[in-house]
Amino acid sequence: MNNFEFSNPVKVVFGKGSIARLPALIPERSRVLMLYGGGSIKKNGIYAQAIEALKDYPLTEFSGIEANPHYETCMRAVGLAKREKAAFLLAVGGGSVIDATKFIAAAIHFDGDPWSILAKGATVERAMPLGAVLTLAATGSETNERAVISRVSEGRKLGFATPLVFPRFALLDPEATYSLPANQVANGVVDSFIHVIEQYLTYPVNAKVQDAFAESLMRIIREEGLKVLEDPLNYDIRANLMWAATNALNGWIGQGVPQDWSSHRIGYPLTVLFGLAHAETLAVILPGVMQYMRKEKEEKILRLGNVIFNVTEGGADMRVEKTIAAVEMFFRDMGLKTRLHEYGITEANLDALTGPIDQLGWKLSEKGHIDTKAAREILTLRL
Ligand code: NZQ
Numbered sequence: 001m002n003n004f005e006f007s008n009p010v011k012v013v014f015g016k017g018s019i020a021r022l023p024a025l026i027p028e029r030s031r032v033l034m035l036y037g038g039g040s041i042k043k044n045g046i047y048a049q050a051i052e053a054l055k056d057y058p059l060t061e062f063s064g065i066e067a068n069p070h071y072e073t074c075m076r077a078v079g080l081a082k083r084e085k086a087a088f089l090l091a092v093g094g095g096s097v098i099d100a101t102k103f104i105a106a107a108i109h110f111d112g113d114p115w116s117i118l119a120k121g122a123t124v125e126r127a128m129p130l131g132a133v134l135t136l137a138a139t140g141s142e143t144n145e146r147a148v149i150s151r152v153s154e155g156r157k158l159g160f161a162t163p164l165v166f167p168r169f170a171l172l173d174p175e176a177t178y179s180l181p182a183n184q185v186a187n188g189v190v191d192s193f194i195h196v197i198e199q200y201l202t203y204p205v206n207a208k209v210q211d212a213f214a215e216s217l218m219r220i221i222r223e224e225g226l227k228v229l230e231d232p233l234n235y236d237i238r239a240n241l242m243w244a245a246t247n248a249l250n251g252w253i254g255q256g257v258p259q260d261w262s263s264h265r266i267g268y269p270l271t272v273l274f275g276l277a278h279a280e281t282l283a284v285i286l287p288g289v290m291q292y293m294r295k296e297k298e299e300k301i302l303r304l305g306n307v308i309f310n311v312t313e314g315g316a317d318m319r320v321e322k323t324i325a326a327v328e329m330f331f332r333d334m335g336l337k338t339r340l341h342e343y344g345i346t347e348a349n350l351d352a353l354t355g356p357i358d359q360l361g362w363k364l365s366e367k368g369h370i371d372t373k374a375a376r377e378i379l380t381l382r383l
C-alpha cells in the first residue's frame, strides 16, 4: 500500500426528511445564496422543502445551472453573490449544481481571472463556505473537493480540486431521487460504478481494505442499479445506491492505491463537442481503456471478472476478454450505448476529440502510458 494522508471533513446527514435539518447546519442569520438547475427541484417538492427550512435566513436564489455547468453561468452567479453580499452558498441539485457552486465559491474570492483556476491550475487561497442538498446519486461531488466546469466557446471541460471547496455538509435524502428520469438514474449508476473502477482497475499494491471496499461498492451498485429501473420508488434501493455513489468518490477507496482517470479525461471532449452526458462518455470509453491496457491491468481485470462478474472459466486472455464484455453488457443492460457510431461519431471526428488531450499534454493512466496517440487508438476501438 502506498503512503497517504487523508481527511474528509464533510458532515453527512442521510435519510428521509433530512432537508429540514438545514437550519442546524447553516450559521444563523447568514446571507444564503441558493443555487439550482433547470427547475426539477420545483416539480418534485425539494425547492419547497428548502425554502421552508430556510425561512429565517436572508435568501437569494440563482437558477439555471445547466448539466455540465458552464463557466459563463458560474461567473453570472459570482456577480450575484457579490452584489447580494452572500456569506453561504447552498447547492440544491446533482453533480452539475454542486460542481458549479464549488467553482463559484472559489471564484468569488479569487484575485485575477478565475478561468486560470481551471486552465492553469492557479492556487485557490480562499473560498466561500458551501453546503449541498443532493438530488442525483452519481458523482460523489457532495462529499469531495473537486469540480468540473465547461467553457463551450473554447471547447474545454476542465476540473480543479482544493480542500477549500469541500462542502460543509451534504444532505442525502434518497426520496429526492424518486423523480429522476430513468436515463439519469442509469447514468448515475454507471458513473458511480466507473468511479470505483478508476480507483481499482490498475495494478495490485496489496491494499486489502481499499480493494475489498471497492468490490463491495461495485457489487452493490451493479445489483441495485439493475433493480432500480424496475422498482424506482423502492426506498432501500435508492438509499443503497445513494450511499454507494457517495462512497465511490469521497476519497476513501482511492487512498494508498494507484488510480487511472483515463476514461473520464478522454470523455470530456465527447461532452463538450457532441453533447453526450458524462456517464454516456464513460460507458463508451472504459471498455476501450480496458482493452488497450489489458496487459498492464491484467491482474486486476481477472480479479474484477472473478469477484463481480463470476468469470472463472478459461485461460487468462479469455477471462480478460469475457470480463471486458461483461462490463460492456452491464452498461447496455442499464440502457446506455457503448459505441461511438451509436452517437453518429466517426473516424472523421477523432482529431477533434483528441485535440484537447494533445493541447494539454496529458499523459493519462496509472503509468502515464496514455497520450494523444493512445487515446486515439482507444477511441478507434470504440467506433
Ligand atoms: O437542472 P435540473 O432541472 O435540476 O435537472 C437535472 C439535470 O437535467 C436533472 N435532475 C437532477 N436531480 C433530479 C433531476 N431531475 C429530476 N429529479 C431529480 N431529483 O438531472 C440532469 C442531470 O443533472 P447533473 O447534475 O448534470 O448530473 P450529474 O449528477 O450526473 O452531474 C454531472 C456533472 O458532474 C461532473 C460531470 O462531469 C458533469 O459535469 N462530475 C463531477 C465529479 C466530481 N465533482 O467529483 C466527478 C464526476 O466524475 C463528474 O465528472
Ligand code: ZN
Pocket (backbone or CB within 6 Å): 139, 191, 192, 195, 264, 278
Ligand atoms: Zn464520473
